[in-house]
Every structure is written in structure tokens, then in C-alpha cells.
Amino acid sequence: MPDVGPTAVLPRRPLTVGELLDSAVLLLRGQARLLVPLGVLLALGEQVLLHPLRLLAGARPPEWLPADDRFGAYWLLLAVGAGTEASIIALLGNPAARGAGAALLGRRAGLRELLRGARWGATLLVAAAVGLTVFLAGLAGPAWFVAYGLLGAAVPALVVDRVPAYRVPGRALRLAVRGGLRAAAIRLLGYLGWWLIRLGIGLGGYHGLGLLGLFDVSAWALPVATVCWVGVNAAAYPALACLDAVLHLETRMRTEGLDIRLSRAPADTPEAVLLAVPR
Template identity: 90%
Template sequence: MSDVGPTAVLPRRPLTVGELLDSAVLLLRGQARLLVPLGVLLALGEQLLLHPLRELAAARPPEWWFHADRFGWYWLLLAVGAGTEAVIIALLGNPAARGAGAALLGRRAGVRELLRDARWPATLLFAAVVGLTVCLAGLAGPAWFVAYGLLGAVVPALAVDRVPAYRVPGRALRLAVRAGGRAAGIRLLGYLGWWLTRLGIGLGLWYGLGLLGLFDLDAWALPVATVAWAGVNAVAYPALACLDAVLHLETRMRTEGLDIRLSRAPAGTPEPVLLAVRR
């Protein structure tokens, strides 16, 4: 089985950080017809879920900045928001990881293929566990960085590596800390980059509409801010899921020789067997 080449979504070789970020964007572009609509639904649901906490924290659009007398509620809002982000990225990580696996083998997976036989019950369970863990870590402040960095491989290990569910957490943690915690660090770097992008676009859209003066922005503050942030996150969350997917497979190539295994695989070997972790 020959290498798919340097212009592929995911070349069969260890990648630089820049190449990983590029591969994530290419994967998102290839699977946008599934990931972006799912991202829209999940991001809009997140905005609706966070609205009561924003009211309790007296956070107002578009920045959703806290009120001095409601800092405790605002801290809870941040932690719950971190948890919902983690849940959404994990859920999107299932089709993203399977799409990345197909891309590694030189083809583009269709929507139906990404949705069927995808271990969805286990994915929902692990997404909830990841979200709760990140939420609790967010309450502890800096612990969020550790939790978010370490949990990126949970769903890819489930969806692509096909390991038993009880082995998924341990495998995900081992992959995150290999090579000096490289995968965890790149995941945090990707999150930071997309956080800055979301902030710039979300606030820029708001103030841009204000400059146009087409309607009373104050009267429409909540729906406009909700749509703006949901729209930005609908792209950012799938992009982060795609980063988790390509980072997972690249870590396997870097530390487990997955690329070598694929090059030596006999012709006709089923794709799930090619990508599954040997037990």
C-alpha cells in the first residue's frame, strides 16, 4: 500500500505542528457537510443551555463579561462552558476520527459511513465523562489545562483504535503524555488558536453590525450574540475535533509505527483491521 503523498489530508509520516494544523483544516473541509451541520446544532444547544447561568452571573452580550457582585456564578458559568465545549468536541470527534482514518488510507469517507457502526452509545458515555471531568477541573482553575490537554484521544481511541471501552481512558492518557506530552501541548495550542479566532470573529461581527446601524443592536442583543457565537463555534468545534483526530493518528505513527504497519500490510486487509490496535 503506497504512501498517499505530501498533499494528502494526512500523510503517512510524522508531521510538524504546522502540518498537523493544516491537516486538521483539510480534514474539516473534506467532511464539512457532516461536521458543520452537527456543529451548528450542538453549538446552538450550548448557547441555550448556558443562558440561565449567564442570567445568574449577570453576564451581558456580546462579551458575556461578569458582574462584580456575581463572580461566583460567573466562575461556575466558565466551568460549565468548558465542560460543554469538551462534550461537543468529543461527540464530533467520533466522525472526525473515522474520517481521518479513511484519509490516512487515501480516501474520503461518506456521511453514511461515518455515522454507522461508530460505537455511539460508548461515545455518548465517554463524552459525558470527559465533559464532567473538564467542568470539575475548570472549577479548580489551572487544572483545566491539564484535563483538556490529556483527554483529546479518548474518542479517537474508541472510534479508530477499536479497543475495549474499559481500556480507552488509559490508552488516551498514555498517548497524550508520550514524547514529553507533545500531543497534550499541541491540543492546547490548537485550542488557544481557535479561541482567539472565535473571539475576534464573534466580537468583530457584533461591532461590525453596530457600525452599519441597520437596527437597534441593544434591543436585539441576545439573539444576535447567540447566533454570532453559535455560528463561530459551529466551525471552531469541528475544527478542534479534526485536530484531535489527526493528532491521534500522527501520535500513533510517531510512537507506534502505524505508518510502517500500513506500508507492510497485505493487500486486501480490511480497513478496520489496519487501523485497530493489536491486542
């Protein structure tokens, strides 16, 4: 089975950090017609979920900074927000990982393939567990970074490696810590980069509309801010899910020889068997 080449979404070789980020963007472009609409729905649901907590914390749009005397409520808001983000990225990681697996084999997965037979029930459970873990870690402050960095491979391990759900946490942790926590560090780097992009576009879009003077933005602060944040998150969350997907497969090539296994596999080997972890 020949290599799909250096211009592929995911070449069959270990990649640099820059190449991983490029591969994630290419994967997002190829699967945007599914991932972005899903991202819009999930990002909008997140805004609805967080709204009561923002009222409790006295946080006002578009920055959502807290009132001076409500730091406890704001801390809870931050932890819940971290948990919902992690859950959304994990859910989007299902089609993203399946698309990355197809790209590694030199083809582009269609919409039906990404949605059917994708272990959605188990994915929902894993995504909920990931979100709960990040939420609890968020209550402890800096522990959020540890939890987020270590759990990126959870859903890819479920849908690509085809491991049983009860083995997903251990599999994700082992992949994250290999090579001196390389995968965990790259996942955090990707999150930081997209956080800065989200911050710039979200706040820039809101205040830019105010500068245009088309209408009184302050009178429509909540809906305008919601649209701005949903719009930027609808791109950022799928992009982070795509980074998880390509990082997962690249880690397997780097540490488990997945690329060598693919090159030596018989031509008639089913794709699911090619990518699954041998038991």
C-alpha cells in the same frame, strides 16, 4: 500499500505542528457537510444550556462578562462552559476520527460510513465523562488546562483504535504524555489559536453589525450575540475535533509505527483491522 503522498489530508509519516494544523483544516473541508451542521446544532444547544447560568451570573452579551458581585456564579458558568465545549468536541470527534482514518488510507469517507456503525452509544458515554472531568477541573481553575490537554485521544481511541470503553481513559492519557507531553501541548495550542479566532469573529461580528446602523443592535443583543457565537463555534468545534483526529493518528505513527504497519500490511487486510490497536 503505497503512501498517499504529501498532498494527502494526512500523509503517512510524522508531521510538524504546522502540518498537523493544515491537515486538520483539510479534513474539516472534506467532511464539512456533516461536521458543520452537527456543530451548529451542538453549539446552539450549548448556548441554550448556558443561558440560565449567564442570567445567574449577570453576564451580558456579547462579551458575557459578570456582574461585580457574582463572581462565584460566573466561575460556575466558566466551568460548565469548559465542560460543554469538551463534550461537544468529543462528540464531533467520532465522525472526524473516522474520516481521518479513511484519509490515512487514501480515500474519503462518505456520510453513511461516518454515521453508521460508529459506536455512538459508547461515544456518548465517553463524551459525557470527558465533559464531566473538564468541568470538575474547571472548578479548580488552572487544572482545566491539564484535563483538556490530556483527553484529546479519548474518542479517536474508541472509534479508530477500537479499544473497549473501559480502556479509553488509560489509552488517551498514554498517548497524550508521550514525547514529553507533545500531543497535549499541541491540543492546547490548537485550542488557544481557535479561541482567539472565535473571540475576534464573535465580537467583531456583533460590533460590526452595530457599526452598519441597519438596526439597533443593543435592542437585539441576546439573539444577535447568540447567532454570532453559534456561527463561529460551529466552525471552531469541528476544527478542534479534526485536530484531535489527525493528532491521534500522527502520534500513533510517531510512537507506534502505524505508518510502517500500514506499508507492510497485506492488500486484502480490512481497514478496521489495519487501524485497530493489536490486542
